[in-house]
Amino acid sequence: MLDKLRRFTRGHGFSRLGKSDVKSQEAGQHNFRKVSEASPQTEIPRQQSPYAESKVRLISHHDPARVNDYYTQTGQTDPDSIPSMNACPHRHFWQLVQGQKGETDTVDHKMMFVNPELPEAQKYSGSWHVKTPGRESTGEKLKRYLQKMIYWITGQRYKADYYDNKQLLAQKEVLAANVYRGVVSAESDCCFNRDYQVGYSLREAETMAGDDGHCIASRHLQGYEKGHRLVNKPSNSASPVYHTRFHKRHNPVVNLVIRRFLLGDEDYLKLDNYMFVGESKRAVGAHTRQRLVNIDFGMSFYNRFKLPLKCTFEQFRSKMMTPSLKHRLQYRGRHTIHAVIRAMERADEDVDGLMKKGLTLVAGMSDKKLESLVGHVHHPEARSALFTILKFKRDQAKAIIHPEQFRWPEEPGRWTLSALVGRVRPT
Secondary structure, eight states: OHHHHHHHHHHTTEETTEEOOGGGSOTTOOOOOOOOOSOOOSSOOOOOOTTSOSSOOSOOSSOGGGOOHHHHHTTOOOTTSOOOSOSSOHHHHEEEOTTOOOEESSSEEEEEEEOTTSGGGTTTOSOEEEEETTOOOHHHHHHHHHHHHHHHHTTOHHHHTTTTOHHHHHHHHHHHHHHHHHHHOOTTOHHHHHHOOEEEEEEOOOSTTOOOEEEEEEEOOTTOEEGGGGBSOTTOTTSOBSOOOBOSSSSHHHHHIIIIIISOOTTSSOGGGEEEEESOSSOOSTTSOEEEEEOOOTTTTSOOOOOOTTOOHHHHHHHHTOOOHHHHHHTTTSOOHHHHHHHHHHTTOOHHHHHHHHHHHHHTOOHHHHHHHGGGOOOHHHHHHHHHHHHHHHHHHHHHHOTTTSOOOOOOOTHHHHHHTTOOOOO
């Protein structure tokens, strides 16, 4: 039976699973298809991995051959990352300011100074605010847990996982503060460059359970006041704004551009996330120009702040000054940084000019500068994602300011959201 079937298929010109053209061949003969002589590709073209290094890094923050033993023991020898401030155990590096017991509000917070016997004491002089994410009050932990459940249910997994990786959370806050510093600092502004310093400090495991901590250390801004003192009554939006004149770089408009647009900070409206000081210690009154600075970047990179395609400056301005529905409800009847900016407009301050100034400062950040700053994040995939996002925002600023010269940049891929919370999925 099998032999008959074979003779039948050869006689009728069947080939494999299809029927051959019997008109073009004799019975019992195969019609072979001509094969191209071109050599096949050696490999299948694939989309470039978002984590691949495009070039060799030009900046190395420390020499691995001479790195301190402490950095080796704590795994901080990656030449692409900036190690912790403390090159020795946390308890040997920091000392509690006398009379300070510490505070537990949103985050565990202590006033400390560097051990005077250490060589770093001169570099890191003065008092420092040392915060440890993960050591929040019971009420704050409950609130974050409920938020996590809501975001899980609504499919916003990125926001649900935002607080899980405590090291990444601390290092992103340090990065945001240093990006802000890098954007607004000027060589001639010695006071700001000296006073405004934020760094990462590693706290090793203090118990057998491995209760380690990752701290944000920010130098105490001597002489500065909390932002709520810009207004008469922060809880009453009808009360007057005291101060409407500010420094050309350190002002509410430039700070808002950096905080909301560049850094995607969720808490950009809160007045206590800003501090200010008078330009002249001798001058007093509402007409004194104030220097306003950003503080507390705990929710940076939480809000993507999406802009319309080929966004114009007018669209950008409207977006910057329009709070979300969530914030309209949260700050209803209260003063925000928007109220201070509107008061500046009524006082004939050039808000549009200051907003363009902020965009110009962001647009002036080079790849090399951004690459050096993201070294504050030790997680390699998160570091790559943050560099991509900061570069994207920088390119958006260029396109808004000079649309005739710069094309609108392409949105980063979906991998960035996972990488920003240290959750990298295989592709």
